[in-house]
């Protein structure tokens with residue numbers, strides 16, 4: 001169902017405008033925009049990063065590994081889903097992996113910036129893309145699964161987003177989250193990425209539960225590379241604050257290969273049921289009751 005953001009009326013998702021008050025999305029850059037004020041300047045993310053992302057994520061160990069974890073989570077916890085919404089779909093890298101693994105599903109992607117959607121639509125012509133503010137989702141009991149991958153840490157009102165995801169899911173639908181964790185890992189990289197926070201696992205789990213969810217699985221990941229992250233952050237603090245953000249993604253091919261191999265060991269462990277207590281990021285899979 002759609003939920004009208006003006007009068008809160010609920011109506012069929014096949015209808016564009018609210019039948020009660022007439023409110024509906026505006027068309028911006030060819031996309032339905034539910035939060036048009038933020039379409040070109042959404043805050044919480046530097047939209048110039050999209051072109052770098054689109055170029056770098058394809059072969060990067062971290063993005064590939066996160067995709068493998070996401071696909072594993074869906075296969076384990078909701079392989080028969082029909083509809084999937086990715087909030088903050090960026091350049092469409094995750095959605096294209098889901099589309100490949102699960103053909104013939106109804107896939108949706110949202111972004112606060114229409115700029116990100118342009119990258120996604122070139123990659124994913126068959127996905128329903130919309131501009132939307134995750135704090136005000138125009139759907140209710142609509143999706144089987146909703147993913148937000150490294151999105152929540154950009155938003156001050158994360159509890160509001162979790163509550164909105166809960167309402168937008170169908171009963172027994174699942175939410176998949178990844179976030180950066182451990183405040184003690186906070187660095188200039190987080191500041192440049194417009195992060196509001198790095199999470200403490202217990203705080204995030206408490207927020208997820210407070211939104212009504214039942215947590216199915218919670219684990220750290222990028223545990224094996226934690227020493228490398230700590231060293232890299234310490235080293236960067238010593239050097240200069242002016243170095244390029246992209247350095248974190250643009251690593252040498254041999255290091256990329258080495259990290260991929262190490263993270264594969266970690267992936268096998270997580271798949272076998274191991275939950276790591278520490279790691280650069282956290283994965284949470286939770287179910288709407």
Ligand SMILES: [Zn+2]
Pocket residue numbers: 004005006007008009018019020021022023
């Ligand atoms: Zn209305």
